[in-house]
Amino acid sequence: MPGRCPVTAPTTAPAVDEGDLLAHFDALVAAGETIEPRDWMPDGYRRMLVRQIAQHAHSEIIGMQPEGAWLTRAPSLHRKSVLIAKVQDEAGHGLYLYSAAETLGVDRAALLDALHRGQQRASATFNHPALTWADTGAIAWLTDGAAVINQAPLCRTSYGPYARAMRRVCQEEAFHVRQGYDLMRALCEGTPEQKAMAQDAVNRWWLPAVALMFGPPDTEAGGADARTAALGAAVSRRAMAWGIKRHTNDELRQRFVDSCVPQAERLGLTLPDPAIRWNEERGHYDFTPIDWDTYREALGDDTHWARQRIAHRRAAHEDGAWVREAAAAYAARTDGTGGEDE
Amino acid sequence: MSGTREGAPASWEVFLRSRRGLAHQHVGSVRAAGPDAALAAARDLYTRRGEPLSLWVVRSDAVHTASPDERDPYFAGARHKPYRYPEHFAPLTEKGPEGEHHE
Numbered sequence: 496m497p498g499r500c501p502v503t504a505p506t507t508a509p510a511v512d513e514g515d516l517l518a519h520f521d522a523l524v525a526a527g528e529t530i531e532p533r534d535w536m537p538d539g540y541r542r543m544l545v546r547q548i549a550q551h552a553h554s555e556i557i558g559m560q561p562e563g564a565w566l567t568r569a570p571s572l573h574r575k576s577v578l579i580a581k582v583q584d585e586a587g588h589g590l591y592l593y594s595a596a597e598t599l600g601v602d603r604a605a606l607l608d609a610l611h612r613g614q615q616r617a618s619a620t621f622n623h624p625a626l627t628w629a630d631t632g633a634i635a636w637l638t639d640g641a642a643v644i645n646q647a648p649l650c651r652t653s654y655g656p657y658a659r660a661m662r663r664v665c666q667e668e669a670f671h672v673r674q675g676y677d678l679m680r681a682l683c684e685g686t687p688e689q690k691a692m693a694q695d696a697v698n699r700w701w702l703p704a705v706a707l708m709f710g711p712p713d714t715e716a717g718g719a720d721a722r723t724a725a726l727g728a729a730v731s732r733r734a735m736a737w738g739i740k741r742h743t744n745d746e747l748r749q750r751f752v753d754s755c756v757p758q759a760e761r762l763g764l765t766l767p768d769p770a771i772r773w774n775e776e777r778g779h780y781d782f783t784p785i786d787w788d789t790y791r792e793a794l795g796d797d798t799h800w801a802r803q804r805i806a807h808r809r810a811a812h813e814d815g816a817w818v819r820e821a822a823a824a825y826a827a828r829t830d831g832t833g834g835e836d837e
Numbered sequence: 838m839s840g841t842r843e844g845a846p847a848s849w850e851v852f853l854r855s856r857r858g859l860a861h862q863h864v865g866s867v868r869a870a871g872p873d874a875a876l877a878a879a880r881d882l883y884t885r886r887g888e889p890l891s892l893w894v895v896r897s898d899a900v901h902t903a904s905p906d907e908r909d910p911y912f913a914g915a916r917h918k919p920y921r922y923p924e925h926f927a928p929l930t931e932k933g934p935e936g937e938h939h940e
């Protein structure tokens with residue numbers, strides 16, 4: 496490991512009582528202050544953050560693939576430029592997040608290694624293929640739309656570097672969702688075939704978005720049975736007590752459905768859930784609860800695409816090895832200063 | 838400088854001056870073998886929008902810090918000195934510190 500950097504290295508335990516440190520940590524979180532890299536933090540907090548930030552970073556870069564596959568087949572130069580910018584942003588989101596994860600004392604090369612070896616995972620959302628051009632619109636409108644709802648509260652998450660990374664991410668996500676909606680609108684205003692293609696893409700991407708982007712059910716109201724709700728709620732409660740999460744998965748899921756239904760209506764598209772209807776009493780749209788069976792169905796039985804995503808990622812990494820080697824050789828020759836030896 | 842192994846080039850802290858009139862601000866970090874590559878990575882990552890004015894990259898292991906944990910002994914000079922603030926003293930006019938100052 497290249498000299499643990501003093502900016503980010505966790506402090507070695509000072510000769511202070513652990514109870515005092517924990518009390519100080521809890522007080523900071525309770526006051527809505529951020530925890531910064533060199534602050535003392537409970538091991539569980541650090542582990543939960545590394546796990547969540549790494550999974551999030553992996554999802555950003557794996558999520559480039561379904562849309563990236565359409566870059567050479569975009570229907571116009573304008574749409575192609577927009578899609579390149581969008582996919583490039585997703586690479587950037589991954590890098591912001593790997594940078595944040597490194598402040599917790601992990602090495603990004605090790606995280607990528609864990610992804611490549613299947614020890615850490617990306618969101619299963621992107622284990623679905625983008626079959627038509629309309630999928631690029633549906634992905635951006637629905638899954639990036641879900642990401643915005645998920646991620647907006649993370650801009651205030653308790654760990655400083657994560658919150659700052661998420662603020663950069665969120666600023667860029669608004670563009671992603673709007674360009675996706677614009678793409679869908681263009682198809683919906685086009686020929687009947689184009690509109691049918693848009694509807695077909697929505698039929699395929701609705702479930703991955705509403706189920707997988709928010710995680711499994713963590714309340715009984717959301718569709719979990721009592722036992723899994725208790726488990727899910729325990730994890731969510733822990734994350735909320737530490738200020739990492741701000742809402743339950745099911746709360747955010749409801750928020751997503753509430754925002755999507757009117758948007759779909761404006762497009763003239765039907766969300767593929769016959770249970771969707773306005774509930775005056777609750778002030779929310781009802782929808783088919785995402786119970787564990789539905790969640791598993793969204794995961795998909797076929798792991799072909801899951802393997803494909805990782806294989807593609809590994810190949811890109813291995814194909815790029817010569818670039819990293821050349822850069823290292825150049826840096827060695829110039830003594831890392833950028834100036835050529837005289 | 839040693840310490841790089843395959844797949845793990847050095848870490849660089851990135852500072853961006855995003856607008857005229859602002860100081861450079863820390864925005865995150867990149868991994869790169871040398872300063873040119875670090876600048877290029879920082880440009881690609883942190884300046885995709887707006888009209889950024891300048892970038893600094895500094896090897897992470899060249900930055901030395903005093904952490905908040907050391908606040909008490911280290912930053913003691915900044916605390917418990919209310920007389921360093923104008924509010925500690927009476928304003929010059931009855932209207933308060935924002936009031937008129939000429940007689």
Ligand SMILES: [Fe+2]
Pocket residue numbers: 555584585588664668
């Ligand atoms: Fe993203």
Ligand SMILES: [Fe+2]
Pocket residue numbers: 585639642668671
């Ligand atoms: Fe996005």
